[in-house]
Amino acid sequence: KAGVTQTPRYLIKTRGQQVTLSCSPISGHRSVSWYQQTPGQGLQFLFEYFSETQRNKGNFPGRFSGRQFSNSRSEMNVSTLELGDSALYLCASSIDHGTTRELFFGEGSRLTVL
Amino acid sequence: GDSVTQMEGPVTLSEEAFLTINCTYTATGYPSLFWYVQYPGEGLQLLLKATKADDKGSNKGFEATYRKETTSFHLEKGSVQVSDSAVYFCALESGGGADGLTFGKGTHLIIQP
Numbered sequence: 001k002a003g004v005t006q007t008p009r010y011l012i013k014t015r016g017q018q019v020t021l022s023c024s025p026i027s028g029h030r031s032v033s034w035y036q037q038t039p040g041q042g043l044q045f046l047f048e049y050f051s052e053t054q055r056n057k058g059n060f061p062g063r064f065s066g067r068q069f070s071n072s073r074s075e076m077n078v079s080t081l082e083l084g085d086s087a088l089y090l091c092a093s094s095i096d097h098g099t100t101r102e103l104f105f106g107e108g109s110r111l112t113v114l
Numbered sequence: 115g116d117s118v119t120q121m122e123g124p125v126t127l128s129e130e131a132f133l134t135i136n137c138t139y140t141a142t143g144y145p146s147l148f149w150y151v152q153y154p155g156e157g158l159q160l161l162l163k164a165t166k167a168d169d170k171g172s173n174k175g176f177e178a179t180y181r182k183e184t185t186s187f188h189l190e191k192g193s194v195q196v197s198d199s200a201v202y203f204c205a206l207e208s209g210g211g212a213d214g215l216t217f218g219k220g221t222h223l224i225i226q227p
Binding site for chain 1: 144150155156157158159160163203211212214215216217218219220
């Protein structure tokens with residue numbers, strides 16, 4: 001079956017702009033999580049959505065937001081972009097939420113902020 | 115807060131060599147522990163997991179044992195293959211998943227024929 005699909009794969013923005021990234025989970029998966037990956041900080045948890053509700057949120061400023069639609073697809077938005085937002089943004093889906101569940105990751109959206 | 119420490123590498127081995135990638139963690143309570151692997155051009159995928167002390171996770175010839183006394187979850191394989199070349203991430207989840215997964219920085223493994 002199809003895996004987790006993230007779009008766009010690559011994008012370049014300038015400081016102050018905003019960006020929206022999209023994630024389509026594996027069919028039947030209801031939970032979507034987002035992670036930011038940078039060389040310095042590694043992988044850091046952004047937030048998790050389940051049944052259109054944000055369940056958990058990591059330690060990121062309010063410029064980072066997300067939502068989930070009724071078909072479980074999710075988007076994340078970053079407003080007022082800063083140079084430090086340059087990163088690989090990974091989406092992961094799972095059947096349900098809770099510990100010990102297996103996450104399935106997409107290949108990521110690489111954002112470059114100039 | 116929670117943290118995971120692992121060697122970053124790159125770690126270069128010859129085919130059929132024994133592999134150990136060390137992973138230690140700091141967490142409150144009793145976390146679940148995971149190893150994820152990222153092959154070139156692919157997304158991260160779960161390799162194995164353990165949910166309580168002394169549990170051993172295993173998959174594709176890889177093993178890791180949850181050691182609470184040493185707060186470790188070292189990844190081992192008896193005989194590596196070129197196809198094992200990838201980046202390996204140790205991770206934990208605690209507190210009911212409220213903070214998502216906490217990952218180590220990843221270990222780049224290169225297996226030479």
